[in-house]
Amino acid sequence: MSLLWLRCALGCYFVSLIYAFVALTRTRDLFSRIALHAASLGMVFHFVSLTELFLSGHVVWASVHNGESLLAFLSMSFFMLIYAIYQTTSPGVVVFPVVFFLTFVAAVDQQPVLLTQYVSNKGWLAAHIFLIFIGYAALLVSFGASLLYLLQERRLKAKKPTSLISFLPALEVIDQIGYRSLLLGFPFMTLGLLTGSVVAISTYGHLDFLDPKILLSVLMWAVYMLMVFTRWNSGWRGRRAAFLATFAFVAALAAWAANYFSTIHRFAAS
Amino acid sequence: MRFQLIGVNHKSAPLEVRERMAIPESRLPDTCRELAAYPGIEEGIVISTCNRVEIVTHTTNGTADLRGFLRDHFHLERKELDPHLYEFRGKDAVRHLFRVASSLDSMVIGEAQILGQVKEAYATARAVGAVRGQLDQLFSRAFAVAKRVRGETAVGSSSVSIASVAVELAERIFGTLEGKTVFIVGAGKMSELAARHLMAHGCAAIFVSNRTFERAVGLAEKFNGQAIKFDDLYNSCDRADIVITSTGSPHAIFRREHGEQFLARRKNRPMFFIDIAVPRDVSPEMGKLDGIFIYDLDDLQQAVSSHVADRRKEAELAEAIITGEVERFEARLQTLDVVPTIVSLQDHLETIRQAEIDRVRGRMGRLTPEQEMAIEALTRGIINKVMHTPITTLKTAAKESEATTIVGVVRRLFNLPEKEKESASQPAAKETKETEVGPHP
Numbered sequence: 001m002s003l004l005w006l007r008c009a010l011g012c013y014f015v016s017l018i019y020a021f022v023a024l025t026r027t028r029d030l031f032s033r034i035a036l037h038a039a040s041l042g043m044v045f046h047f048v049s050l051t052e053l054f055l056s057g058h059v060v061w062a063s064v065h066n067g068e069s070l071l072a073f074l075s076m077s078f079f080m081l082i083y084a085i086y087q088t089t090s091p092g093v094v095v096f097p098v099v100f101f102l103t104f105v106a107a108v109d110q111q112p113v114l115l116t117q118y119v120s121n122k123g124w125l126a127a128h129i130f131l132i133f134i135g136y137a138a139l140l141v142s143f144g145a146s147l148l149y150l151l152q153e154r155r156l157k158a159k160k161p162t163s164l165i166s167f168l169p170a171l172e173v174i175d176q177i178g179y180r181s182l183l184l185g186f187p188f189m190t191l192g193l194l195t196g197s198v199v200a201i202s203t204y205g206h207l208d209f210l211d212p213k214i215l216l217s218v219l220m221w222a223v224y225m226l227m228v229f230t231r232w233n234s235g236w237r238g239r240r241a242a243f244l245a246t247f248a249f250v251a252a253l254a255a256w257a258a259n260y261f262s263t264i265h266r267f268a269a270s
Numbered sequence: 271m272r273f274q275l276i277g278v279n280h281k282s283a284p285l286e287v288r289e290r291m292a293i294p295e296s297r298l299p300d301t302c303r304e305l306a307a308y309p310g311i312e313e314g315i316v317i318s319t320c321n322r323v324e325i326v327t328h329t330t331n332g333t334a335d336l337r338g339f340l341r342d343h344f345h346l347e348r349k350e351l352d353p354h355l356y357e358f359r360g361k362d363a364v365r366h367l368f369r370v371a372s373s374l375d376s377m378v379i380g381e382a383q384i385l386g387q388v389k390e391a392y393a394t395a396r397a398v399g400a401v402r403g404q405l406d407q408l409f410s411r412a413f414a415v416a417k418r419v420r421g422e423t424a425v426g427s428s429s430v431s432i433a434s435v436a437v438e439l440a441e442r443i444f445g446t447l448e449g450k451t452v453f454i455v456g457a458g459k460m461s462e463l464a465a466r467h468l469m470a471h472g473c474a475a476i477f478v479s480n481r482t483f484e485r486a487v488g489l490a491e492k493f494n495g496q497a498i499k500f501d502d503l504y505n506s507c508d509r510a511d512i513v514i515t516s517t518g519s520p521h522a523i524f525r526r527e528h529g530e531q532f533l534a535r536r537k538n539r540p541m542f543f544i545d546i547a548v549p550r551d552v553s554p555e556m557g558k559l560d561g562i563f564i565y566d567l568d569d570l571q572q573a574v575s576s577h578v579a580d581r582r583k584e585a586e587l588a589e590a591i592i593t594g595e596v597e598r599f600e601a602r603l604q605t606l607d608v609v610p611t612i613v614s615l616q617d618h619l620e621t622i623r624q625a626e627i628d629r630v631r632g633r634m635g636r637l638t639p640e641q642e643m644a645i646e647a648l649t650r651g652i653i654n655k656v657m658h659t660p661i662t663t664l665k666t667a668a669k670e671s672e673a674t675t676i677v678g679v680v681r682r683l684f685n686l687p688e689k690e691k692e693s694a695s696q697p698a699a700k701e702t703k704e705t706e707v708g709p710h711p
Contacts, residue, residue: 237560
């Protein structure tokens, strides 16, 4: 049943996905309204799906696909939070495709790839997953914002008349969205990694820093911190910030992909 | 649709002619009265703004001599006036009025003032009794159309002058201008205007710098700002988010290295340079820096003209709305047009019925009240039954624009009075119309 709801959500997200593609060329208000409604509806389905999964008793957050579903939901919530504050759907250009992809993978292929069942402390594990996912969602949005910033900066510099009418919010607003997501996401990411370490240590007794999962996570965290620092210290934005954000995002993707190789998460093993 | 419209606007007539035809507000009520009393005119409204004078009327037979009215009123010769006039009748008059109210006929397409002016003109004419049913309907519809155009198209959503384009660009960069700082370099009229616009949109502090310090002080005082010595320019400029520069300097005064300094001191917060000096004050090299945005006079001008182009595009959409609305309005009026015919048809048959009853009564002698009522009911019943189909047909025909043919046929068949005569007695007919035919759409 949960899967059915998830597929309904996927259908809605597909509509928002279309928006992500047309938004750059067309600026009708109507599109963004449709996308917004579709996304909200999708979130309702998605929420039902997650709740059902949770109530069904055999919730395994640590299964890759349930994890993806949860991450997609959190990213969408983050997007909605930004919409509530800034009244702009433009981050959807980046968020929607990622959310769609995550939901798609979660909805289509449901073979239970499981984390090791020998985790001793389930509470820490849950905290680890939630914290790190919020961190991921924030990172995704700040990555999206830095791309939009570049785009808007280019439009303004090109002095093209069309730059005046645009679905993008003002440059400083995009900047704020990016920076705030960054600041919000960083503590979550940090705590997420710390709780993760606790889980790993309590399960294996030690941390293997050469494990690809851990290596990439630490790398991602380092770039994340570098972003926060350069921004705070010398106001890096625009091209340089976008470069860092892309790097952090790629590191995050790699860290996620590492699930399939890492012995820590043992996804490959099962 | 016996509407007639005549007028001049900024396109048809030069300023000298428009000046001579401008009607001061105080004289407007009298002009309306005069217009409504003019031969052949039943109702009239006069719209007079700095860009146009329009006379909108509902006439007795659609051929009132409006040109004559204008000549008489403004004491102008035929050859002075005629070449500049445009005149529309019926549907075209409706369309023109809709376009005017929707600001599609304005000098600056989409400007918001015109609708208010048309509304005032309507109110003035109404107050002196120059407006009754027909123009009332026409203008109410025109206001509704204008509202629709505003709501459904982007005509009128973007601003046009250079100063407001500057504001809009600044908003593209900073979002809100609340609390932003403006720096004017070189005290000139245009930079003053731009600054005024920016302040009106929330910019908080202002600095002025000028080679002649006194002028800087003078301008700064106007804005409650602070004058800065020209030598201190580079040291204080980074405090500004928006720099408006218009000095007479033959060389660029802001170069790349200055931009780098500013950005370093501002922690890379963006800066917006509005360069309205010719030759330019800001070197284009500086614009290559991340976070520095420069718009020179040409860029601003281009933005202005692109706005105009955008509005044109939207105006096409608006024209489509108006075409549809004109059709709808026409259809509605036509339904009303058959109403007088229906009324006189009913009157005609009622007269026959009464005459026949009187005749029969003479032959039958005294009747009891019951018998009276029975005859009344019988005859009325017959007439209503017989009339039902023709009236329905007339009403449907009206919507399908064969009204004139059918109305003509009905009038000939029943030998009803001709239209001219009938319209003279229309006010009386109108009252019956309401009760007999029921509410019109």
